[in-house]
Amino acid sequence: MEEFxxxxxxxxxxxxxxxxxxxxxIVIPVMISVAYLTYFERRVIGFMQxxxxxxxxxxxxxxxxxxxxxxxxxxxxILPEKSNNFLFFLAPLLSIAPALAAxxxxxxxxxxxxxxxxxxxxxxxAMTSIAVYGxxxxxxxxxxxxxxxxxxxxxxxxxxxxxxxxxxxxxxxMCANSLNLGEIVMAQQGGISxxxxxxxxxxxxxxxxxxxxxxxxxxxxxxxxxxxxVAGFHVEYSGMxxxxxxxxxxxxxxxxxxxxxxxxxxxxxxxFSFMSDGIFxxxxxxxxxxxxxxxxxxxxxxxxxxxxxxxxxKVFIPxxxxxxxxxxxMMQTDYAEYFH
Amino acid sequence: MKNFIFNTVKxxxxxxxxxxxxxxxxxxxxxxxxxxxxxxxTPQSPRFRGLHALRRYPNGEERCIxxxxxxxxxxxxxxxxxxxxxxxxxxRTTRYDIDLTKCIFCGFCEESCPVDSIxxxxxxxxxxxxxxxxxxxxxxxxxxxxxxxxxxxxxxxxESKFR
Numbered sequence: 001m002e003e004f005x006x007x008x009x010x011x012x013x014x015x016x017x018x019x020x021x022x023x024x025x026i027v028i029p030v031m032i033s034v035a036y037l038t039y040f041e042r043r044v045i046g047f048m049q050x051x052x053x054x055x056x057x058x059x060x061x062x063x064x065x066x067x068x069x070x071x072x073x074x075x076x077x078i079l080p081e082k083s084n085n086f087l088f089f090l091a092p093l094l095s096i097a098p099a100l101a102a103x104x105x106x107x108x109x110x111x112x113x114x115x116x117x118x119x120x121x122x123x124x125x126a127m128t129s130i131a132v133y134g135x136x137x138x139x140x141x142x143x144x145x146x147x148x149x150x151x152x153x154x155x156x157x158x159x160x161x162x163x164x165x166x167x168x169x170x171x172x173x174m175c176a177n178s179l180n181l182g183e184i185v186m187a188q189q190g191g192i193s194x195x196x197x198x199x200x201x202x203x204x205x206x207x208x209x210x211x212x213x214x215x216x217x218x219x220x221x222x223x224x225x226x227x228x229x230v231a232g233f234h235v236e237y238s239g240m241x242x243x244x245x246x247x248x249x250x251x252x253x254x255x256x257x258x259x260x261x262x263x264x265x266x267x268x269x270x271x272f273s274f275m276s277d278g279i280f281x282x283x284x285x286x287x288x289x290x291x292x293x294x295x296x297x298x299x300x301x302x303x304x305x306x307x308x309x310x311x312x313x314k315v316f317i318p319x320x321x322x323x324x325x326x327x328x329x330m331m332q333t334d335y336a337e338y339f340h
Numbered sequence: 341m342k343n344f345i346f347n348t349v350k351x352x353x354x355x356x357x358x359x360x361x362x363x364x365x366x367x368x369x370x371x372x373x374x375x376x377x378x379x380x381x382t383p384q385s386p387r388f389r390g391l392h393a394l395r396r397y398p399n400g401e402e403r404c405i406x407x408x409x410x411x412x413x414x415x416x417x418x419x420x421x422x423x424x425x426x427x428x429x430x431x432r433t434t435r436y437d438i439d440l441t442k443c444i445f446c447g448f449c450e451e452s453c454p455v456d457s458i459x460x461x462x463x464x465x466x467x468x469x470x471x472x473x474x475x476x477x478x479x480x481x482x483x484x485x486x487x488x489x490x491x492x493x494x495x496x497x498x499e500s501k502f503r
Contacts, residue, residue, distance in 0.1 A: 047372070050374075052376075296361075299363075
């Protein structure tokens with residue numbers, strides 16, 4: 001695309017411009033999929049509760065997310081009188097910006113990546129960790145006890161699960177010998193049996209559960225906890241400011257699902273050798289993983305706070321450490337090929 | 341010790357979580373019970389207590405004899421009646437108002453009525469757009485009665501053996 005643009009534009013400008021186009025090609029589909037994830041969620045949870053979910057607005061209710069977005073756009077943004085104005089408006093931006101920025105290193109197909117950097121995995125982990133500042137600042141700036149409690153809970157939870165999540169990804173790094181997401185996918189070439197979810201099965205499960213906790217989704221949604229602290233960190237937010245938190249939460253959900261697919265489920269690789277690889281495999285797998293998020297939400301009651309801490313520190317961290325040591329040991333034996 | 345091992349294995353294999361998830365998955369494919377209201381409606385009983393109506397005899401005479409039993413029995417005090425003697429020396433109402441915003445749809449007025457004049461119909465889809473629209477006067481109630489007389493008579497007849 002750069003070469004094409006260079007024919008018509010100033011070379012320096014052409015590079016910038018082509019990057020801008022690429023960014024839009026990622027951000028806009030992400031936004032649309034966030035909108036339709038909410039629709040998908042309401043439908044799936046409805047079905048699991050013997051209801052049919054939204055089906056009024058447009059064909060099969062497909063325009064419902066657009067109606068919701070319009071409603072939020074027209075709503076008044078209420079500013080609590082004694083809140084810290086600057087931080088109050090900074091918080092939603094702080095949570096949406098990393099949620100979108102992390103998409104830069106995601107490989108959608110062979111060579112189809114915005115920034116092919118070698119430390120891609122570290123970059124993603126850094127970005128998903130920054131997102132917690134949005135929650136913390138939102139809770140603090142709101143000057144409301146419920147919001148504050150929500151942000152404290154969320155901070156403690158994310159710190160605990162970040163470690164387990166990081167450790168489970170260490171297993172992937174040991175297998176793939178690379179931090180570059182594209183190379184991790186390429187290492188899983190050769191059908192379903194080569195995917196890392198088999199040798200790293202416990203890590204895969206732990207990664208997935210930690211991912212649910214990281215994104216503050218049910219059953220780990222104590223940061224919102226409607227029944228205890230009203231809506232947690234975003235009680236005081238309304239209109240578009242609230243919508244940004246909402247967007248960030250769902251964008252993060254899609255992001256951790258896509259990471260799970262890249263790390264453990266072979267990214268864009270086809271599960272069967274007779275079928276061709278491609279981006280549609282990635283999308284199909286992501287939808288499959290996202291379904292689990294919604295399935296969890298429809299099934300499990302919310303964890304108690306101390307149970308969350310126990311699970312994170314006393315179960316997941318020891319388990320991941322044991323499995324990393326086990327992989328390391330196995331790599332020195334004759335069975336090493338099963339772990340590459 | 342044996343119990344400890346059993347419980348540990350059970351929790352590490354996520355046994356209970358998977359059972360819960362299998363239940364929700366079964367419900368995912370089960371029949372949905374939603375009634376899509378304007379198109380589909382739930383069945384109504386002939387005893388349904390909806391919008392009020394005042395009835396007339398088949399010859400066109402008003403049933404109401406202004407005995408004011410309904411006004412007396414109404415727990416929400418939603419009924420206001422004024423009466424006078426007509427030229428043929430019968431007592432009739434000059435005013436019969438029901439404030440539907442006060443009414444609790446208990447059906448006492450209908451039960452107390454000796455001549456089956458005030459009744460509650462099956463209508464529940466009505467609305468008022470301005471303040472006072474839901475204060476139904478005698479004329480409005482008679483109009484409702486005229487409109488749904490067929491259904492009202494049928495329901496009364498069906499229920500007659502239980503009254």
